[in-house]
Amino acid sequence: LLNVMLHLVPGDPAVMILGPRATPELIEQTRVSMGLDKPMAVQLLTFFGNILRGDLGEDVFTGRAVTDIVLGGLPYTIALITVAIVWAAAMGIPLGAYSAIRRNSWIDRITGILSVGTISIPSFVMALYGVLIFSVWLGWLPAIGAGEGFADQAEHLILPAFAVGVSWVGYIARIVRASMLEVMGEQHVRMARAFGLRERRIVTGYVLRIAVLPAVTLIGAGVAHLFSAAVFVEV
Secondary structure: OHHHHHHHOOOOHHHHHHOOOOOHHHHHHHHHHOOOOOOHHHHHHHHHHHHHOOOOOEOOOOOOEHHHHHHHHHHHHHHHHHHHHHHHHHHHHHHHHHHHHOOOOHHHHHHHHHHHHHHHOOHHHHHHHHHHHHHHHOOOOOOOOOOOOHHHHHHHHHHHHHHHHHHHHHHHHHHHHHHHHHHHOOHHHHHHHHOOOOHHHHHHHHHHHHHHHHHHHHHHHHHHHHHHHOOOOOO
8 A cells, every 4th residue: 555655646756856857868867876766665675674774865965864964963953852842841831830720810811812822823933933033133043053152052042942842832831721720629639728728838739740740741742743843953
């Protein structure tokens, strides 16, 4: 089934690489050099065999090994994901907790609107407007590159980390709010109130410790997602 689906996809990779003006001889030479003239089963076996050896092939435009490109960008990608998730959690957890404590208040409604809004807006849209406002119009932050030195790299991380992490603020805030509301209605919380414990101690010592566990699970899923969706490279 996979072979059939791959054959049904229109277009020739050699033509896409060389362009429409390439001669038939050059196209055929490229197909042979890339192994595209072989049966699909052989191509798949060769591809997965190379993966097992750590060979991801070469970039058709630069000629560099794909493995070197991936490993070269990995430290920057890890830094981007770490900063994005940390600031998203630092904003989302307090927002969700305060929204649950002040349920149905105007703060809760505003937090809900902002959470849904940040979830709905794609990261690339936030990135484009961030570059337009803070790099082009105001000139406060760099638009591209990874920077040199700790301070410069931290400055270069602000815009991409904001764009990548802003939607996760909404996710984390919503799940913390829902989890806290559920925990606040449980028996042990009502018993703590009956014993006369202060509300702040109940929230921080009992409710939030339990309610934050689903957020931790979500953060782990977010890290896995960002590893497949976010790449930060040095330019």
